[in-house]
Amino acid sequence: MSLPTCKRSRGAADGSVAPIDSEVFGAGVLAPSSLAVPQDGRHVCAGVGSDQLAIFARDASSGALTPLGTVFDVSGNLVASPDGHNLYATSVAPGQFRPDGFSIFRRDPATGVLSHLETLLRQPGSTARNLASPSAIAFAPDGHDVYVTGGSDSALVAYRVRPRCSAEPLADCRLPTLPQHAPIALAHAASDSAVWRWRSGQATSAADLGDPRSSTDYAFCLHAESAGVWQPLLQLVVPAASTCGRGARPCWRGAGKPAGSAGYVFRDPTLLNGGVAEVHLKPGADGRASIQLRARGPGIGLPALPLAPYDQVVAQLRSGDGSCWSAAYATPALTNSARRFVDDND
Numbered sequence: 001m002s003l004p005t006c007k008r009s010r011g012a013a014d015g016s017v018a019p020i021d022s023e024v025f026g027a028g029v030l031a032p033s034s035l036a037v038p039q040d041g042r043h044v045c046a047g048v049g050s051d052q053l054a055i056f057a058r059d060a061s062s063g064a065l066t067p068l069g070t071v072f073d074v075s076g077n078l079v080a081s082p083d084g085h086n087l088y089a090t091s092v093a094p095g096q097f098r099p100d101g102f103s104i105f106r107r108d109p110a111t112g113v114l115s116h117l118e119t120l121l122r123q124p125g126s127t128a129r130n131l132a133s134p135s136a137i138a139f140a141p142d143g144h145d146v147y148v149t150g151g152s153d154s155a156l157v158a159y160r161v162r163p164r165c166s167a168e169p170l171a172d173c174r175l176p177t178l179p180q181h182a183p184i185a186l187a188h189a190a191s192d193s194a195v196w197r198w199r200s201g202q203a204t205s206a207a208d209l210g211d212p213r214s215s216t217d218y219a220f221c222l223h224a225e226s227a228g229v230w231q232p233l234l235q236l237v238v239p240a241a242s243t244c245g246r247g248a249r250p251c252w253r254g255a256g257k258p259a260g261s262a263g264y265v266f267r268d269p270t271l272l273n274g275g276v277a278e279v280h281l282k283p284g285a286d287g288r289a290s291i292q293l294r295a296r297g298p299g300i301g302l303p304a305l306p307l308a309p310y311d312q313v314v315a316q317l318r319s320g321d322g323s324c325w326s327a328a329y330a331t332p333a334l335t336n337s338a339r340r341f342v343d344d345n346d
Contacts, residue, residue, distance in 0.1 A: 034077045038084035043068070043112040045087060047078055053089065055112050068112050076102070077135055082143035084109060085166050086117070090134040090148065102134055102148055109167055144322055162320055165221035165235040169314040173326035174202040177287045182327035182345035184315050186234075188305055189339065193296040194234065196220065196315055198325055204289035206261050209281050210321040212240045213252045213264070217320040218279065220293055222303075224310040233303040233313075236295050238276050240320070244268040255282075275300035291317055291325055306336040313343070 034047035037058075044056045044065055056065040076090035087105045105114040136149045148157045176182045181200040187193045210216030222234035244251040244267070251273065256262025266279035280292040307313070310331055318324040327345040335342040 036078035036080045036087060038080040038087075038107065038109070039082065040084050040109055042109060043107075045078055045080070045114075047076065047089070053078070053114070055114065057112060071105075071114055077137055079137040079139065080107070081146075081161070082139055082141070083166060085164075087114060088137050088146065090137060102137065142322060144320065160215060160217070160320055162217045162237065162239070163219040163318045164237065165219060165223075165232050165318075167232065168230040169221070169223050169316055169326065170318060170324045173316055173318075173324035174204060174289070175325075176200050176327055176345055177202060179346055180344045182315070184313075184327070184329065184341075184343055186302055186305065186341040187339060188302060191296050192298055192300055192302045194220075194236070194294070194300055194302065196291075196293045196317075198291040198317070198327060200287050201284070201289035201291070201325060203286040204283045204323075204325070206263065206283045208323045209260075209264060209283060210319055210323070211254075211260060211264075212238070212266065212281075213250060213254060213260070214241055215320075216240050219318050220276075220295075221316045221318065223314050223316075224307060225312050225314070226308070226310045233307070234301060236274055236276050236293070236300060238266060238273060238279055242266075242268070242273050244270055244272070271297050271299070289325075293317065305338055305341055307333075307341055 036045045037043075038045075041060055042058060044058050046054045046056070048054050048070075053071040055068040055070070057068055058065055078087060078089050080087050085107055087107050088102060089105070090102045101120045103119040104117045106117050107114055134148050134150050136147075138147050139145070140147075144161055146159050146161055148159070149155070150157060176198060178200045182196070182198045184197075185193075185195045212218060217240045218238040220234070220236040220238070221232070224231050224233055240252070242251045243249060251268045252264055252266050254260035254262075254264055263280070263282040265281075266276070268277055271277060274295070275297040276293070276295045278292070278294040280290070282290045284290065312331065313329040313333075314326060315329070316324055316326040329343040330346050333341060333343040
């Protein structure tokens with residue numbers, strides 16, 4: 001069989017369209033059912049047949065599409081996240097067994113390659129339990145929330161998108177107000193460790209921190225840049241409402257009275273939340289806000305040391321509510337050896 005004919009058209013100034021041409025894209029399957037075009041416009045993703053997702057490279061000047069390959073055992077509606085880094089699809093599950101639900105794929109913006117992140121299946125106790133015959137997917141404009149319809153359940157299910165590290169650091173994050181006030185240390189030893197302190201930071205209110213006791217996830221991200229090319233090095237996700245230790249006690253607690261007015265503290269001696277042991281979030285006026293993060297153990301996924309030659313390293317903590325805090329480290333580092341990377345912000 002062959003892929004279906006794909007017709008391309010260009011929009012005129014008044015919003016109408018004019019055909020460019022039609023083309024059949026070689027071997028594949030029939031019956032296109034859904035389309036998604038990430039915001040960078042580099043690729044087009046099409047749901048074709050009953051169980052495939054076809055990926056095309058798109059020429060920005062001509063609109064021409066070049067087949068890149070297919071992902072199997074995929075069906076349903078498609079939508080790209082506002083930042084273009086993820087693709088969401090309904091009625092997707094790995095393998096031939098396909099209960100209702102929806103899946104999330106990480107997209108490489110440069111190559112268009114998709115890697116499976118997570119599948120939420122319609123089953124008892126699942127957050128997708130009301131997604132019988134899921135169809136439509138829509139994002140809030142800020143990308144923080146995604147909504148999925150469950151047609152047969154007459155349901156509309158809302159999800160908060162957990163923060164994850166993107167291909168590049170975020171822009172417009174809060175910064176330290178002084179140099180040498182955001183030390184970072186990575187160590188390969190009997191127990192790997194990562195420590196980041198962000199002090200004398202730009203003004204941060206308690207509201208900017210959200211509420212990790214119930215709904216605000218956090219992610220620590222480390223990137224290196226060389227000749228304008230960014231490389232993700234480390235990701236540590238600190239989930240909201242996480243539990244730790246005996247009795248499943250909450251890992252997060254609010255500081256101050258009322259709780260949370262002076263920030264939040266995360267402690268997990270079990271290291272079951274990705275190896276993150278401790279996080280301190282302290283709001284404050286300009287020059288008074290601070291953050292501290294500690295992680296340890298083989299599960300934290302430290303990059304190989306010494307770090308490959310780089311122009312700068314950027315460390316960021318980002319929240320699921322959209323806030324972020326950042327520090328940059330220019331080469332050379334204070335220490336960049338086979339066992340340790342240590343530096344302070346410029």
